[in-house]
Amino acid sequence: MSHQHPELSAPAPLAPGGLRVTPLGGLGEIGRNMTVFEYDGRLLVVDCGVLFPEDHHPGVDLILPDFEPIRDRLDAIEALVLTHGHEDHIGATPYLLRERGDIPLVGSQLTLALLGSKLREHRLKETVHHVVKEGDRISFGPFDLEFVAVNHSIPDALAVAIRTGAGMVLHTGDFKMDQLPLDGRITDLRAFARLGEEGVDLFLTDSTNAEVPGFTTAEKDISPVLDRVFAKSDQRIIVACFASHVHRVQQILDAAVAHGRKVGYVGRSMVRNMAIAQDLGYLTVPPGVMVEAKELADLPPHKQVLISTGSQGEPLSALSRIAQRNHHFVHIEEGDTVVLASSLIPGNENAVYRVINGLSRWGANVVHKGNALVHVSGHASAGELLYCYNIVRPRNVLPVHGEIRHMRANADLAREAGVENVVLGEDGVVVDLVDGVAAIAGKVEVGYVFVDGSTVGDVSESSLKDRRILGEEGFISVILVVDTVQGKVVSGPEIHARGFAEDESTFEEIRQPIIDAIAEAVREGVDDSHQLQQTVRRVVGRWVNRTHRRRPMIIPIVIEA
Structure with a gap:
């Protein structure tokens, strides 16, 4: 906007x-x-x-x-x-x-x-x-x-x-x-x-x-840096870059050949795009260097290079799954080298650092734009x-x-x-x-x-706001049955929470104020379940804000007896 x-x-x-x-x-x-x-x-x-x-x-x-x-x-x-x-x-x-x-x-x-x-x-x-x-x-x-x-x-x-x-x-x-x-x-x-x-x-x-x-640094200035990274590493090397960065993949292939390593692609878009680039002659793949990523694991670690997607920390990408130890065939070992050969797109910094920390936890040496010229x-x-x-x-x-x-x-x-x-x-x-x-x-x-x-276009700013509230503040549901003639709560209130306070006893002190507020509302002539729900939402909202300094999503359900 x-x-x-x-x-x-x-x-x-x-x-x-x-x-x-x-x-x-x-x-x-x-x-x-x-x-x-x-x-x-x-x-x-x-x-x-x-x-x-x-x-x-x-x-x-x-x-x-x-x-x-x-x-x-x-x-x-x-x-x-x-x-x-x-x-x-x-x-x-x-x-x-x-x-x-x-x-x-x-x-x-x-x-x-x-x-x-x-x-x-x-x-x-x-x-x-x-x-x-x-x-x-x-x-x-x-x-x-x-x-x-x-x-x-x-x-x-x-x-x-x-x-x-x-x-x-x-x-x-x-x-x-x-x-x-x-x-x-x-x-x-x-x-x-x-x-x-x-x-x-x-x-x-x-x-x-x-x-x-x-002036922007020349692409060729990366090659000697990659060469040094390859020379220093005596275990597996994983390089993450954009799935469309043909020139960067070319440099990695050339470095792998120079250091006697084999290469496998990880990530669907990487496999697809590099096949297209190779078919059209934009990527030169030296004979004998490529193997299926799964077969790469059969080689000794110092012979392996994986080229992966996920340099922006995307949660479902290959590199994120590797960092969380839930990739189906790539498992980080102590001493592996991971190179993030891409920029940090504004807004992705936290996700990228989360991946870097995850990889470092398992003992990987992480080389990125902040500590080496691996991206221009x-x-x-x-x-x-x-x-x-x-x-x-x-x-x-x-x-x-x-x-x-x-x-x-x-x-x-x-x-x-x-x-x-x-x-x-x-x-x-x-x-x-x-x-x-x-x-x-x-x-x-x-x-x-x-x-x-x-679905396209069904998610509005307000539903995103609701998702953010659910994610950050949790939600509370309040269910009660009300006799609108007598002004009495016949059953409940049953109070359940998620992502807020799981202990039911937390809500003991708010049960009676809810019952009192309903009785008063009925005495004042309110007999519409929607308005009674608003009454419950107000009472619970004020209490939660005062006692817990939180603003969870409150879902009141009032059933008329």
Whole structure:
């Protein structure tokens, strides 16, 4: 939800010849990236990702962008462009395709392959898709798209230039400017400069690392660190990283070969994604190095490397199960080395440290970003962003992809580089580009859409609040039978509690006050069971708060005799 522009009203109709940009996710959080472009009554969607839940989202599996603002205009969508294959950019696509199954999908070879396996998992038919690569130009309705190579922590990432009658937009997607990337595919600054010469009217730039000074460390700088970790370890090595980080997996495979070790994958998404990357030639697996993870246990510990999911401490991931000693075939032994080769996504810190502590308890040596260079970011730091502003020289800038602080820092960089018009928006804030000037035109209502098991959108903020109360404060149920004519409690009150005070005697002192309050309420003419339940809730609530300083959920049940 937007907090920065609470006073904004619904946007007026788009001016003729103008371009409207509506971010439905990704502005104000790291995840669920989705931006809708509107021109001449037609829509183009860029990215459609998920956000992973935090501790204050109990029972939630995924968080989606809110499709409500475009739900009645799905038939106007010309295409969905996917900049790269990370979950926070493609993960919500199956949910959008459930609403309109024939939206054309546009993306690079690896991105669409990763998405394809996801669609099959959701039992969705493959929709029309257009495989594109850097340098390609393709039109959908009034949108003329050109794709530019960008370097990121997954191969085959693309920026997209969108030309319309209102001007040109350049959307970087997620990117950094590693000058010596492992796959030799650098961010194409020559294309950025060429587009800048033509005239970029609106530049949407990745804000994730805008607060970090200088330039992001090169991916290749990790290799010697991994080499030292492998050289020092005389037992099993477990490396946890994102299931899509092909370059990191490549470095681990290379280190394993150099030190005479065999490798097995642990975690369904890791097995699936690396098979796709290998089939398409993005991952080079040296012959003889891979074995089934279960067979790895037959080798001596100094010959084993496991590559696992779960670097963010996700409770159901392979690494979390290993740390809790309940993985079905991987058991941590004293002296094992565990490498967490990934970033800490904001909000996941506690979960990650819980896993680190769990692994350390069993005697593992845990190597992570805090004590060794085992991860570099996939996002451009402040120096790289300034470089881009100076090359592109955009007329208007809209920082995207990041929390509020990241986008503010990015806006400051753009202004320092001489960009006169910088627009700071959040999810739902509508930005119109009219006559070369971008300005906020209003706001559409967007919220978080929670996926809970197989249900989408049924979990509301209030039910999450109830779950949090149940988890943190427990609940008390009070059952009593009342004769509303006599004003007497005929049976009860029976009081039960969970997660509060299990000892029934705790409630002895509140039984009589409940009986007295019911009698008084009936004397005053209250004979409705709902109002009597409210009376019980008030009495118990006040007592619990006064004597225990707690606010459990109170469930009164009054049965009329």
